[in-house]
Amino acid sequence: MTxxxxxxxxxRFGDLTALDGLTxxxxxxxxxxxxxxxxxxxxxxxxxxxxLLPPTSGDARVAGLDVRREAAAVRRxxxxxxxxxxxxxxxxxxxxLLIFAKLYDLPRAERAGxxxxxLALVGxxxxxxxxxxxxxxxxxxxxxxxxSTLHRPRLLFLDEPTVGLDPLARTAVWExxxxxxxxxxxxxxxxxxSMEEADSLCSRLAILHRGKLxxxxxxxxxxxxxxxxxxxxxxxxxxxxxxxGDPLGAPLPEGGSFRETSRERxxxxxxx
Amino acid sequence: MRWLRDLVCKxxxxxxxxxxxxxxxxxxxxTRGVQPVLWLLLFGEVxxxxxxxxxxxVPYLDFMAPGILAQSVLFxxxxxxxxxxxxxxxGLTNKLxxxxxxxxxxxxxxxxxxxxxxxxxxxxxxVLATLLGVRMRWSPLSLLxxxxxAFTGAALFSTFSLIIACLVKTRERFMGIGQLMxxxxxxxxxxxxxxxxMPVWLRWISRVNPLTYEVDALRSLMVAxxxxxxxxxxxxxxLLAWTVVLVALGAKLYPRVVT
Numbered sequence: 001m002t003x004x005x006x007x008x009x010x011x012r013f014g015d016l017t018a019l020d021g022l023t024x025x026x027x028x029x030x031x032x033x034x035x036x037x038x039x040x041x042x043x044x045x046x047x048x049x050x051x052l053l054p055p056t057s058g059d060a061r062v063a064g065l066d067v068r069r070e071a072a073a074v075r076r077x078x079x080x081x082x083x084x085x086x087x088x089x090x091x092x093x094x095x096x097l098l099i100f101a102k103l104y105d106l107p108r109a110e111r112a113g114x115x116x117x118x119l120a121l122v123g124x125x126x127x128x129x130x131x132x133x134x135x136x137x138x139x140x141x142x143x144x145x146x147x148s149t150l151h152r153p154r155l156l157f158l159d160e161p162t163v164g165l166d167p168l169a170r171t172a173v174w175e176x177x178x179x180x181x182x183x184x185x186x187x188x189x190x191x192x193x194s195m196e197e198a199d200s201l202c203s204r205l206a207i208l209h210r211g212k213l214x215x216x217x218x219x220x221x222x223x224x225x226x227x228x229x230x231x232x233x234x235x236x237x238x239x240x241x242x243x244x245g246d247p248l249g250a251p252l253p254e255g256g257s258f259r260e261t262s263r264e265r266x267x268x269x270x271x272x
Numbered sequence: 273m274r275w276l277r278d279l280v281c282k283x284x285x286x287x288x289x290x291x292x293x294x295x296x297x298x299x300x301x302x303t304r305g306v307q308p309v310l311w312l313l314l315f316g317e318v319x320x321x322x323x324x325x326x327x328x329x330v331p332y333l334d335f336m337a338p339g340i341l342a343q344s345v346l347f348x349x350x351x352x353x354x355x356x357x358x359x360x361x362x363g364l365t366n367k368l369x370x371x372x373x374x375x376x377x378x379x380x381x382x383x384x385x386x387x388x389x390x391x392x393x394x395x396x397x398x399v400l401a402t403l404l405g406v407r408m409r410w411s412p413l414s415l416l417x418x419x420x421x422a423f424t425g426a427a428l429f430s431t432f433s434l435i436i437a438c439l440v441k442t443r444e445r446f447m448g449i450g451q452l453m454x455x456x457x458x459x460x461x462x463x464x465x466x467x468x469x470m471p472v473w474l475r476w477i478s479r480v481n482p483l484t485y486e487v488d489a490l491r492s493l494m495v496a497x498x499x500x501x502x503x504x505x506x507x508x509x510x511l512l513a514w515t516v517v518l519v520a521l522g523a524k525l526y527p528r529v530v531t
Binding site for chain 2: 050051052053072075076078080082083084085086087088090091095099100102103104105131147
């Protein structure tokens with residue numbers, strides 16, 4: 001069953017076309033990764049799919065709902081872990097989850113149980129009453145994942161989920177995300193520019209280059225698509241360079257606005 | 273009817289979020305109590321000696337105390353937008369906008385929490401004014417009215433501030449505009465001198481300035497021997513009408529803060 005589909009999804013900011021005619025389909029239960037260098041349009045795509053930005057043209061259906069006309073229903077069906085911090089440092093882990101349990105209309109009788117289960121799923125049960133500002137970067141990310149999945153969304157969007165995390169914390173986040181998919185059957189849609197992350201988490205990938213879809217397929221299909229001689233070891237880095245790098249040794253496109261870069265660095269600093 | 277219930281419930285959840293923050297760190301509440309104390313003790317004491325301002329037989333300190341309450345509420349509320357930009361920069365705003373919370377509830381919840389933050393100021397000024405010998409009204413109904421007027425004023429001006437934040441989007445620009453907004457609002461009102469002293473053009477401005485109606489309500493509800501110049505009904509009607517219009521506008525503009 002297709003849980004997410006876009007047709008010619010486009011976003012323009014003045015003269016700049018951030019995303020240019022993206023056509024994609026994601027099946028329920030998949031872990032789908034959107035790859036691309038900075039400024040390729042990954043975050044723009046995710047912001048349109050999560051109803052934060054209206055598309056300039058084209059359409060997108062998420063969980064069978066139109067992101068423009070049925071935005072409120074889309075919001076109920078999805079979870080979203082933005083790149084920037086999205087939990088409140090001045091509240092405890094439990095209070096953060098309680099506020100979102102209420103915002104997502106979880107019945108009063110179920111709230112405590114769901115919060116406990118969500119904390120257990122991400123290994124934070126012992127820290128429920130602790131202020132989030134005392135958490136480490138990895139714990140914050142896991143709490144954000146718990147917060148975004150309290151209402152058991154069918155589809156979870158993760159925007160660069162491990163940016164700024166050390167390798168240990170990164171592996172822990174991957175494990176928890178995998179558990180989530182295994183136990184709740186949540187479909188994952190994530191953006192990343194870490195090939196390691198794409199390789200370990202994603203069952204299918206799409207590569208964006210300058211706002212356009214450059215390639216889509218399973219990691220194995222993408223590796224095979226390079227047509228290298230049999231026996232040559234091809235990595236996702238090769239795939240990425242092939243589709244998102246420019247020919248004739250031209251430097252990689254360096255995208256990303258000032259605000260985007262500053263947000264990314266701030267997130268990295270806070271989590272790190 | 274369902275949307276109305278949703279609006280009310282979610283407004284309280286957003287307000288709860290803000291109150292929880294205050295509960296974990298209440299230094300902000302204390303520091304905000306200091307400013308009105310200074311105004312009343314320094315400015316108020318000196319000006320009541322000058323006897324230069326015609327207050328219609330009311331001692332100047334009595335005349336000014338409700339104005340200072342309105343001013344402290346305004347000064348705190350008008351910089352509320354900084355918090356909105358800060359939350360946007362942190363990432364919290366994205367998270368709230370992706371939740372199934374009506375935009376109007378996000379804005380109204382913030383307004384309610386600004387109202388809650390104004391309550392300690394009411395207490396500080398009420399106690400201090402009593403100690404300074406201002407003839408207070410002690411009837412429970414007046415006290416309730418006083419709280420309601422200060423609460424609505426805070427809600428109104430914090431929403432105004434939110435709108436500005438959604439339009440200017442950066443802290444630096446907001447700081448400049450915040451300073452620029454406070455002075456005309458304050459001086460084109462009846463907070464520290466009566467409207468009758470103003471030149472005609474300024475009187476007209478003061479008549480559309482919601483702060484004038486807030487001060488008018490606060491004065492008649494707080495100080496014995498004063499009466500509302502416009503009538504309490506009109507005062508509250510103007511304050512509520514402004515709040516409704518601003519919340520509706522804020523709900524439209526709030527999603528823009530993240531784009």
